[in-house]
Structures are given as structure tokens and as C-alpha cells.
Amino acid sequence: MWELFLAGGPVMWPILLLSVAAVAIIVERVWALQPAKVLPPELLASVVSANGATIAATASQSPLGRVVSAALANQHRSRELLKEAVEDTGRHVAHELERYLNLLGTIAAVSPLLGLLGTVIGIIAAFSAITHTGIGDPKALSGGIGQALVSTAGGLLVAIPSLMGYRYLRGHVDGLVIEMEKAALGLIARIDAERDRGGSAT
Numbered sequence: 001m002w003e004l005f006l007a008g009g010p011v012m013w014p015i016l017l018l019s020v021a022a023v024a025i026i027v028e029r030v031w032a033l034q035p036a037k038v039l040p041p042e043l044l045a046s047v048v049s050a051n052g053a054t055i056a057a058t059a060s061q062s063p064l065g066r067v068v069s070a071a072l073a074n075q076h077r078s079r080e081l082l083k084e085a086v087e088d089t090g091r092h093v094a095h096e097l098e099r100y101l102n103l104l105g106t107i108a109a110v111s112p113l114l115g116l117l118g119t120v121i122g123i124i125a126a127f128s129a130i131t132h133t134g135i136g137d138p139k140a141l142s143g144g145i146g147q148a149l150v151s152t153a154g155g156l157l158v159a160i161p162s163l164m165g166y167r168y169l170r171g172h173v174d175g176l177v178i179e180m181e182k183a184a185l186g187l188i189a190r191i192d193a194e195r196d197r198g199g200s201a202t
Helices: 002-007 012-032 052-061 063-073 079-097 101-133 138-201
Strands: none
Touching: 002 012, 002 138, 012 101, 012 138, 063 079, 063 138, 079 138, 101 138
């Protein structure tokens, strides 16, 4: 296997580095984006007041906790300002959920290009061998052709799982953001209902 890697030429080293980065990003994001960590099901049920301790504790629990804490901290403001504060926090949280995904997408796009670069280098080496030794010596050609094939395969082996991971994680983040928006809208509706009950009681 190591000999096969070396046969791909110098472009195999950046391809290897990109493969390590892609695996690290996918593992980290899958771990960080577990629904139980992002959207704790018991969070909304446990929020009963808007005191400072509750807000601080809620914000530290999860990404959804930050959105909930923004709603609690602004619940005495108008509905428009409350919704604006929640949406602003939600945008920041969504951006954090998408952390490293652009890098993963870049890896998926760059890896086959590096493989193509290795292919071109290998073909140039093959033609150089033909120039010096003619076409009668197959061994002189095999090095360049082998480099071209191995580098192409290496780039594709990194690009395909990287692209699959990127697509999966992007869709997963979109689903989490939608669920977070539903939870935030539900909390805003509950705050509005409590306001209405308080107003009608007076």
C-alpha cells in the first residue's frame, strides 16, 4: 500500500493531508451535531422563569439554549423586537453549526483537481520517457502512467466521501435549524399568550 502511495508522485502528499482533514471534520461535526446536544428535548419544558441565573444556565446548555435565552432576556420587549433578537441569535447559532462545512466542501472540490494535476504530471513524465528512450521500453513508460492513475484514484477516493459527508452534514444542519426555528416560534407564542393572560387579568 505504501509503495502504491509513493507511486502516485508528490501530489499524493497534499491529497493525504486533505483526507486527514476531511475525516477529522466529518467526525467532529457528526459528534457536535447530535440532536440531543443541539436540541435537548427537555430544554423548553424546564424553562419556567426569566431570571438571570436561568438565562445563563439555559444559554450554556446547547445551541437551542442560546436561542431560548435570547427570547427570555427580551420577553418584556415588544413582539417585533423579541422576534428580531431571537432571529439574530439564531443566525449566529446556525453559522456555528455550519462550522468547517465550507472547508469540507472545498476539500471535496480540490481533491479531484489535485488528482488531475498528478495525472498531468504523470503523462508528462511518460512522454518525457518516450522522448529519451523511445516507445520500445515499456518500463520507461510505466512509471509515468502509474503515477497518473494512482494520483487520479487518490483524488477521487478523497473527494467522493468528502462530498457525501458535506451533503449529509449540510442537510442535517438545515434540519436542525428548522427544528430550532419551530422551538423558538413556539416559545415566542407562549410568551405572547402569557402577556395576553396578564393583560386580561388586569
